[in-house]
Amino acid sequence: MICPDDHLRPLVLERLMLYHRFLSERGGRKALATVTSGQMAEALDVDPTQVRKDLGSIGLRGRGRVGFNATEVVNTIRQVLGFDRTHLAVLVGVGHLGGALIAYRGFARYGLRIVAAFDSDASKTGQELAGCPIRNTRGMTAFVRRHQIHLAILSTPADVAQRVADRLVAAGVRAIWNFAPTRLAVPEGICVRDEHISLGLSQLAYRLSD
Amino acid sequence: MICPDDHLRPLVLERLMLYHRFLSERGGRKALATVTSGQMAEALDVDPTQVRKDLGSIGLRGRGRVGFNATEVVNTIRQVLGFDRTHLAVLVGVGHLGGALIAYRGFARYGLRIVAAFDSDASKTGQELAGCPIRNTRGMTAFVRRHQIHLAILSTPADVAQRVADRLVAAGVRAIWNFAPTRLAVPEGICVRDEHISLGLSQLAYRLSD
DNA sequence: TAGATTGTTAATCGATTAACAATC
DNA sequence: TAGATTGTTAATCGATTAACAATC
Structure with a gap:
């Protein structure tokens, strides 16, 4: 089961969508293997703690001094939001x-x-x-x-x-x-x-x- | 001067727009001279106290046991939001x-x-x-x-x-x-x-x- | 008057941000 | 190791709701 919390709040869902878009549509930029909460936060004008909390709420764990696995983040968000279904x-x-x-x-x-x-x-x-x-x-x-x-x-x-x-x-x-x-x-x-x-x-x- | 507060928050502005729409576009309904915060609240799924606060924040006062002057509310919102300008x-x-x-x-x-x-x-x-x-x-x-x-x-x-x-x-x-x-x-x-x-x-x- | 509705203050609720030990 | 980054707890902030005396 992917979604540990019973219920994700609307604002969380919208931010998850922003993270997803940022990581999957990075035109020009190198598609990095890892991404930190600070990088996402700065690009999307969100608090870094907020990013970690949101990702944590769907079961994603980062690694100290490294950050998050970018493709894992994208895929998990896809599954949680239901974008992998038709x-x-x-x-x-x-x-x-x-x-x-x-x-x-x-x-x-x-x-x-x-x-x-x-x-x-x-x-x-x-x-x-x-x-x-x-x-x-x-x-x-x-x-x-x-x-x-x-x-x-x-x-x-x-x-x-x-x-x-x-x-x-x-x-x-x-x-x-x-x-x-x-x-x-x-x-x-x-x-x-x-x-x-x-x-x-x-x-x-x-x-x-x- | 119409706008007593220096700065109206985005959520207040959106609700003001909803009140405006409700009062100016009441298709079918009688265009009542007065309207209570309770009527607006029920129609728009907002708390009645919220309605009174929002209207109060742009200088509108209601009357006990009567409510608000509907056209006054519409006109004031129009002016505050700038809809009377081009x-x-x-x-x-x-x-x-x-x-x-x-x-x-x-x-x-x-x-x-x-x-x-x-x-x-x-x-x-x-x-x-x-x-x-x-x-x-x-x-x-x-x-x-x-x-x-x-x-x-x-x-x-x-x-x-x-x-x-x-x-x-x-x-x-x-x-x-x-x-x-x-x-x-x-x-x-x-x-x-x-x-x-x-x-x-x-x-x-x-x-x-x- | 009686009582529905207001305006305002206080309480609650939720979301955001700060602090910081744990991690890699 | 050293230090950047995490996860989590606590503090802050703002928005919503409840309570209630004042009003018409």
């Missing part, structure tokens, strides 16, 4: 943002595979986008059930997001990646991650208005 | 995501106006996207300087993001909305907001892998 997903709402998410090739390395997209606009359905078929929303529930999809990406307008989420959950979806600018009410046990892009503007506009 | 911005990197950001009409209500987009791909430059001209990156620095642009949206590939950011800062940009999956090094005083969409996957994949 996560089948559907996407609902093929607007500009939905299309961008479908076309983005970077998700594949995390095991995410969008197998179908759904939209209520008949002029879009029947086509393909980056190899992903766009279907009519009518068939969504049946598709999700038949293929046992557990993850849905929601990029619909805000006013229909809740209704779509309800149908997805009823069809067996257990996690929703929500790009619609609204809060979703879901049953206990369903995982929702909000990606409310506009929130970023609060900081930027505030800082620019000084 | 923020001119450039966008760099017109890929799928960049295009989606240009086309998204929801930013206008926060005062954001993308006046030009830049890309190094000659097949894209010269065109328009949703009324926004796409120009060659060569002219970026001059454009930013000439129009005194203070905000830049970065949606380039990760490997060129730092170079682009350096040029933008040199040209006078003071805030960067970074959608490139990489950390940017910027001088003191420059505000960077990272919108690393992939980070959301850490939570979703982890939860699906139980």
